[in-house]
Amino acid sequence: MAEVLGSLSKTLLWTVLEKLSVTSDPLFSFQVGTAGVRLVYGTTGDSAPLVFSADVNIPRANWTHITLQVHNVAANIYINGPGEDLTPTVSSTLLRPVADGTGSYRVGQSGDGSNQFIGRVQDLNFYSLALSNREIVQIYSGEFPGVRIQSACRCQSIYPRIKPGDTTVCIKNGGVATTTDTAPRLSRNAHPLEYLNDGNSNSMWISSYLNEVEIEVDLGDEFQVTIKYLFVSESTRGQVDAEVVSCRNPRIVRESTAMAIVQWTLVVKYYGSLLDP
Numbered sequence: 001m002a003e004v005l006g007s008l009s010k011t012l013l014w015t016v017l018e019k020l021s022v023t024s025d026p027l028f029s030f031q032v033g034t035a036g037v038r039l040v041y042g043t044t045g046d047s048a049p050l051v052f053s054a055d056v057n058i059p060r061a062n063w064t065h066i067t068l069q070v071h072n073v074a075a076n077i078y079i080n081g082p083g084e085d086l087t088p089t090v091s092s093t094l095l096r097p098v099a100d101g102t103g104s105y106r107v108g109q110s111g112d113g114s115n116q117f118i119g120r121v122q123d124l125n126f127y128s129l130a131l132s133n134r135e136i137v138q139i140y141s142g143e144f145p146g147v148r149i150q151s152a153c154r155c156q157s158i159y160p161r162i163k164p165g166d167t168t169v170c171i172k173n174g175g176v177a178t179t180t181d182t183a184p185r186l187s188r189n190a191h192p193l194e195y196l197n198d199g200n201s202n203s204m205w206i207s208s209y210l211n212e213v214e215i216e217v218d219l220g221d222e223f224q225v226t227i228k229y230l231f232v233s234e235s236t237r238g239q240v241d242a243e244v245v246s247c248r249n250p251r252i253v254r255e256s257t258a259m260a261i262v263q264w265t266l267v268v269k270y271y272g273s274l275l276d277p
Contacts, residue, residue: 014117054090071130081140091174120271130157130263153247159183
């Protein structure tokens with residue numbers, strides 16, 4: 001989180017974090033000011049620097065929580081956490097992936113000592129993977145937002161946002177809520193009890209193994225109830241995985257990171273100075 005100090009040029013942006021290669025060339029730089037936030041990348045070799053910027057209001061003399069989420073060429077900025085339906089403040093597609101590699105970090109100024117940051121920074125965190133939108137909420141508010149079905153299962157980094165109206169799947173940032181480009185949050189073999197009345201005729205709950213079954217159905221309202229029985233013998237019982245409750249990924253928290261994909265998340269609590277630079 002960060003705070004900007006007042007009486008500043010509208011075009012001034014300070015360096016919060018810059019990464020340098022082993023040859024001291026800048027790999028990328030994240031800058032913040034009253035005019036907004038900016039990611040400068042692609043600065044190695046003979047390439048001209050590329051810029052992803054967000055013209056958002058960063059008030060002076062106030063703490064502001066800022067998150068930059070990058071996965072390959074998908075970049076998203078969150079100001080004071082995700083918005084309605086876990087949407088980012090700004091989404092964009094980078095012209096190419098951010099060059100990354102072995103190097104060192106410089107906090108509060110550029111690698112050459114210029115662009116000195118003026119203000120206060122607290123809780124600067126750099127993650128080597130792209131957090132999901134719910135995890136960003138957790139960092140901002142201190143609480144992990146729950147969902148009705150298997151809340152512990154996270155979205156993948158490439159599909160970081162839970163789809164509104166269907167919490168069992170995740171979507172990409174920047175897309176419409178009705179998109180069909182989704183990724184399941186739960187394992188296909190998961191049939192938790194919440195599926196029993198989730199309003200989705202395609203999902204089903206599988207009970208545990210029982211020797212006797214007693215079913216009571218109240219048809220006081222206008223319902224259509226479908227009950228399917230699956231009978232298995234002792235020899236085939238192990239082939240039916242009833243009551244499987246698992247995430248799509250073997251690791252509940254998230255998938256393992258792939259070095260071929262550049263992904264990371266920068267979170268900073270920022271407070272700007274009231275003094276002129």
